[in-house]
Structure formats: structure tokens, C-alpha cells
Amino acid sequence: MVGRRARREDHWMPPRVYRGKSAYEWHPKGGGAVRLCALDATEADVWLAFRVAQGDVKVKHCQWLADEYFKSKEFADLAPRTKKDYKRYWERLALVFGKQQCNSVKPEHVRRYMDLRAESSVAMANKEKKLLAIMMRYGFERGHTKENPCDPVKNFKEKGRDRYITDAEYNDFYNRASPMCQVMMDISYTCAARSQDVRKIRMADIKKEGLFIEQAKTGKKQVKLWTNRLRAAVTLAKQLRSQRMKSSTSLFLLVTSTGSPYTESGMKSLWRRERANYIKATGKDINWTFHDIKAKAISDYQGDKQQFSGHKSHAMMERYNRSEDTVQALDFSEKPQAKR
Template sequence: MADSDASRSEVWAAYERWQTNQQATDATVNDLIDFYFASPQYTQHLKPSTQRDYDRYSKRIRQVFGAMDPDAITSPLIQMFMDARGSKHPTAANREKTFLGIVMTWGKSRGLVNISNPCDAVKPMPESPGGRYVEDWEYEAFWKYLGTKGHVMHQCAMEIAYLCAARQQDVLALSKNHIREEGLLIIQAKTGKQQIKLWSPRLREAIDLALSTNTHAKIQTPHILRGRTGRGYTRTGFNAVWQREQRAALEGDVIKKRFRFHDLKIKSISDFEGDTQRFSGHKTRSMAEHYNRTPDQVVTLNKARIGTTVWHPDEKDKVSSDQEDS
């Protein structure tokens, strides 16, 4: 086994030696997670944001299952975990179970796990949609408030996110290279999906405003959204301003309730009239509908009743529809 302070390459080398010596039966779930985190499948093929998520999910799995033999994990044990964890944190429980299933499947294909994935038989916990729809007046009120505070870049970020149904990280990553003749190229870091959002006057105005702002700094990165130093925003720095101004706007009675930057995507997809899946770039329609908070408008059933009483205002008595027909 590798030392506790070993590098990823040393852990991976230890795994290969261990597998060669056919000592896989001694592995614990902690070992399995360590080997997975040191593998090329994790280090080379997963995005950094996904790696951070998996590292976070692994902490709870290690606490509960870490010392166990992977072959000793059964579906009832996972269900017990889901019942306990999911009663208060259903979303976290679902993500952690999914992570455990990924590690178990990875281990089985490499001879470290002998049983079938026990996570497959356990259904996910019901999750609330999360987030909320931002009303038009809320959007406009906070957008204008940001302008009074000099946060023009945050105003532009709001516009781009809303008009393009874009995630925050994709908005902050935009550079001049993403500006095309026909529109704005959005590359989704989460899925790799690329879309050119065609120009509208409002989108063009937001991009032009961002490019003409904060141009005094000596260092100018190609980012469309830049801070006072001329560099692109980090998510931490951007969110610090967002959260502070949301609190201030709430205290100043500018808005009645705080909303997340990510809620702008909910508003965008809900407001869009057309194919929301194509517009948002989601892989499935159900994922797009997860963001759509607009009630469906459906026609009511229009079928005449048989043998019912029909009231004629110009007559004193009611006659049945059957009598009318005769």
C-alpha cells in the first residue's frame, strides 16, 4: 500500500503492484476510492469541477462505508444510508450514492470488486426542484440597483446569463474569441456542448457595454467580463459582490426576496417560447423541463353533454338537450 502522503502517481503504482500480486481481496472502500482518484479515468478524463464534486461526495462515503470490504456492501445497507441521509439532505444523498456506484463499477471492471453494483437496486430520494423563478420586476430592480453601485460587469453578466440560458461559469469564461459574426459562442463546461447564441439587440448591447467598461487597467485579459484589475473574474470574487449586493438590495427594500445567479437560468428557460431543450442545450428534455417553471397551457375538453338541461334565457322553462334535438 502507498503511504498516507503519497502522490497520485505513487498511489497508482501501488495499486498496480497490489493488483499484480492478487491482493485485491484486502481492499477496503477507502482503498477503492484512493485508487479511483489516482487513476487516469479520474485525473485525465474528468473536468476539475467534477473532480471537486466527487472529492466532496467521497467524504461522507468514507465515513459510512470506508472501512468495509466492497464485496460486503449490499443494497439494504445502501438503502439504510439513503433513508438516514436522505431524510434531511436528499440531494446530497443521491449524489453520494451515485458516486459510490461509479467507484464500485470502476472497481469491478478492474477485479477489485466481485459483486454486482449494489447501488443499482436503490432508488434515488425525491428532490425538490430547487431555486425559483425571478419575476420581471425583481430582475429589473436588481439590475438597475447594480448600476447605481457601479457594478456594470455584473449587470452584463445578468443579461448574458438570462438571454442565453447560460451557467455562471460559462458566462465568466467568455472571451473575445467567443464573439462570432452571427452570435456569441457559449461552451458549456459541464457537458462540452457548444452553441452559438444568435445576436439580438439586447445581447449585442450587453456585450458592447462589457467590452467598453473597465478598460483603464494596464493589464487587459481577453475576457469579456473583467474586474477593475482588467482580469477575468473568479467565481469566488464574482459571487462575493453578488451576495453582498443581494443582501443590501433586500435590506433597502429594492427586492423582496434574494435570488441566486443560477436562478436566472430558470427564468430564461421559463420565459423562452419554443423548444426549451434546444435553447438551453440540455441533453434530455427532462433536464430542460427541470428548469421550466412556467405552467403548461393546455386546452380543456370540449365535448357536449348528452341529455342535460339547457337553459334558454328567452324562454320561461328549461328544456332538455334531447328535446331540443327533436
């Protein structure tokens, strides 16, 4: 039988739980003291902490929630690149939120994290907050969290990249690049293709009417109709492929010197090497990236830019369109004269 508390206001407390100097403490029969929560905690929080300390309730930390999300069908259905990025974002988030209880994460904690993260990268602060919001929403829908603490927190405004590669800049770098780099550049330019879409082109994607490309990011499938420049790039790629294949076989159009398809890191290494060679040969650096070639293609295209790019929205296409709009100026001679 549990004895009555000496103080009437303590009758609600769990057995063997007392007020310490700064926190409620549970004193097990075996001795010692286990801190439960601060003295300003509610009665419900004290009882929950007591049950957790006894092992009656499983505490759901953010790392547990992340593991559940990464095992989910929702995550499995994402594009490979997106899944890789989300795993990378969580590595940094876990340093702060991994051991924190899901329901103890508050909007002010998310805001503080973003403010500190933005000191090194505003874009990454937004991306990592997006992942945390997805995980918290996943937990909320399944009863693991009481709220999504990311909902009230605003993203930082990001300035869109507006670097346009001029024809002179493109040609100067292109003419000094290796044949494989030239192939990658021209396929990216003629098809407005991302690097991951270029390196994943298979031999079976070479169609009679053009080159089939499926965008890994959006899933958009297109056949880019042949142009002289695109056909020349694919022809050169096939020649390089036959030289590199030797006894091995590959389903891909672009292969390394060992005959294997390019990985993401392998393609980035090639680009860094080409850039270093260009700097050494010319003494000039380039302040544009391989991804900027896609933006140059969309900017240079004369026609329906959204259809050409394969973007789902006009707004997304415009993020890549770095050309100036040409509009007709007002001719005062055409303005109707006011009646007198």
C-alpha cells in the same frame, strides 16, 4: 510439523488460530493475539483474515478504490466542475466508508448512510450515493469488488425546483445591481447560460453573428445570435474590461477589479454582496438564485425551448421550464353529435 487439533471440528483452522470468546484469534509466535473475525464467519473468511494479518493479501479499502478511480482516465475525461464535485462528495463519504473493505460494504450500509444523510439534504444523499455507485462499478469491472452494493438501493425522490423569477422581481434587483452584476445577469438571461459558462466567456468567443458559448456541464457548443439586449450586455462588459485591465492582459471578457478572470468562488461572492446590498437598500430579500435566471430564460423563450437551452433531452429542459403550458380548451360545439 503442525500438531493435530484437540477438537476434530477445528482441524480446518489456520496454524496458531483459535476460537476466542467472541472472535477467531491468531496467536503469533512472538506473543499476543490478533483478532481475525467474528465466530460466525465462514471458513473462507477466517483463512482470508489470517492471510491478511500475515501480510500475504493486500486489503482493498474504499479509500484505495477511490484513489484508483480518481487516477483513472474515466475520471480524467469528466468536466472540471464534475471532478471538483466528486472530490467534494468523497470527502464526506470517506468519513464512513474510507477505511471499510470494499467487499464488506453491503446494500444495507448504503441505505443506512442515505437515510441519515437525507436528514440534512436529500439531494446530497442521492449525489453521494451516485459517486459511490460509480466507484464500486469501476472496482467491479476490474475485479476489485465482488458486487456493486449500490445497485439495489433506490434513490430518494426529489421535488424539482419550481421558482420562477417574475419580470418585476428581475428588474427591481437588476436596476439596483452593479454594472458587472447587470452584465452577468443579462448574458445568463439572453443565452440561458449557467454561471460557470458566463464567467468563462473569452474575447475570442465574440463572433460576428453572435456570442459563442460552450456549456461546461454538457459540452454543447452554441452561437447565441445577437439581440439588442445581448449586444448591449457584451458592449458594457467590454467597457468594464478596459477600465479594469490596466497593464495586465486577460483572454476573458469578464474580469475582476484586478484584471483577472472570475473564479467560481469570486462570482459567488459578488452575487452574495449584491444580494446583501439589495436587502439593505430595500428591506426585502430575494428567494431566488443566479441559477434560477437560466430557468427564467427557458421559461420565457418563445420557440424551441430545448434547442435554445442546449439540453440533450426534453426531460432535462422541462426541469428548467417553469412556465405554464397553454392548450386549447374543448369546444363542445365542435364535438360530433351522436347519431340517433
